[in-house]
Amino acid sequence: MSARIVLPLAFALSACTVATNEAPAPEAPVTSLPAVPDEPFHEACEPWDDWDKPARPFSLMGHTYYVGTCGISAILVTGEEGHVLIDSGISEAVPNILASIRSLGVDPRGIKYILMSHEHFDHVGGHAALKAATGAQVIASAAAKPVLESGLVAADDPQANVDHPPFPGVTVDRIVADGGTLELGNLKFTAHATPGHSPGALSWTWWSCNLPGEPPVCRRMAYADSLSPVSADDYRFSDHPDVVAAFRNSIDKVRFLQCDYLVTPHPSASGLIKRLRDGTYGEPGECQRYADKLTKALDTRLAKEAAR
Ligand SMILES: [Zn+2]
Numbered sequence: 598m599s600a601r602i603v604l605p606l607a608f609a610l611s612a613c614t615v616a617t618n619e620a621p622a623p624e625a626p627v628t629s630l631p632a633v634p635d636e637p638f639h640e641a642c643e644p645w646d647d648w649d650k651p652a653r654p655f656s657l658m659g660h661t662y663y664v665g666t667c668g669i670s671a672i673l674v675t676g677e678e679g680h681v682l683i684d685s686g687i688s689e690a691v692p693n694i695l696a697s698i699r700s701l702g703v704d705p706r707g708i709k710y711i712l713m714s715h716e717h718f719d720h721v722g723g724h725a726a727l728k729a730a731t732g733a734q735v736i737a738s739a740a741a742k743p744v745l746e747s748g749l750v751a752a753d754d755p756q757a758n759v760d761h762p763p764f765p766g767v768t769v770d771r772i773v774a775d776g777g778t779l780e781l782g783n784l785k786f787t788a789h790a791t792p793g794h795s796p797g798a799l800s801w802t803w804w805s806c807n808l809p810g811e812p813p814v815c816r817r818m819a820y821a822d823s824l825s826p827v828s829a830d831d832y833r834f835s836d837h838p839d840v841v842a843a844f845r846n847s848i849d850k851v852r853f854l855q856c857d858y859l860v861t862p863h864p865s866a867s868g869l870i871k872r873l874r875d876g877t878y879g880e881p882g883e884c885q886r887y888a889d890k891l892t893k894a895l896d897t898r899l900a901k902e903a904a905r
Pocket residue numbers: 715717794823
């Protein structure tokens with residue numbers, strides 16, 4: 598029986614308020630997604646930047662858009678033969694991200710690849726739902742693959758003993774190695790393995806160009822991973838010299854990334870709100886300054902461990 602015949606009958610029953618043994622009300626059709634705020638990102642998100650607080654999407658540069666929430670990045674890059682999304686945020690934020698994408702006039706089903714920064718629930722927790730909504734292929738590093746597929750943090754992750762909530766697992770369609778590239782029509786992304794914060798962490802670079810009708814300008818975009826020395830209470834980075842060496846190597850990579858515009862998985866980690874508000878977003882040296890900050894944080898952490 599078609600829905601056309603069922604629905605009028607169900608609506609008639611639910612409208613009859615005096616009837617007993619009524620059939621359950623029909624499921625409300627999905628007519629709206631969460632509202633996208635009117636205020637610009639740096640105004641709406643300045644007072645508080647919770648991971649699930651909706652944010653207005655905006656162009657970071659040309660056809661590269663911020664479509665994440667106030668507290669967690671999701672980056673949409675649109676192309677002539679399909680689009681690419683980097684990171685999905687927490688699973689609860691997926692409706693916000695889809696609403697943001699649609700508000701840009703982009704059909705989510707045009708997304709062909711979903712990339713990742715690092716394999717923690719706050720950046721890949723929405724991958725399964727977004728893969729289902731878009732039909733996109735999921736791209737991950739080899740180390741992150743089992744984490745994405747199980748929804749459980751890896752045993753060798755500094756945050757292995759942190760009480761991370763499990764997230765919905767998702768099948769990884771393709772592994773990308775350090776220096777590997779991903780091409781889709783006029784888009785080309787380069788993966789940079791940047792382990793440290795997590796074993797499978799990736800940073801990404803690509804070119805973004807102005808939209809048709811604007812001056813013909815292209816810029817180098819960098820999505821550099823978190824690289825913050827956060828861990829479970831019982832974990833000491835200094836007990837893992839290999840991890841510390843990889844960490845420093847990753848920070849060095851970030852320092853020399855092609856980087857006219859920097860965005861990070863937590864926008865606050867690189868002061869995105871402040872840079873947008875002050876008009877300093879895109880000033881030369883963003884990745885170098887970010888690398889300096891990361892080095893300082895790692896050195897501080899190791900000094901604290903040494904003093905214990
Ligand atoms: Zn993390």
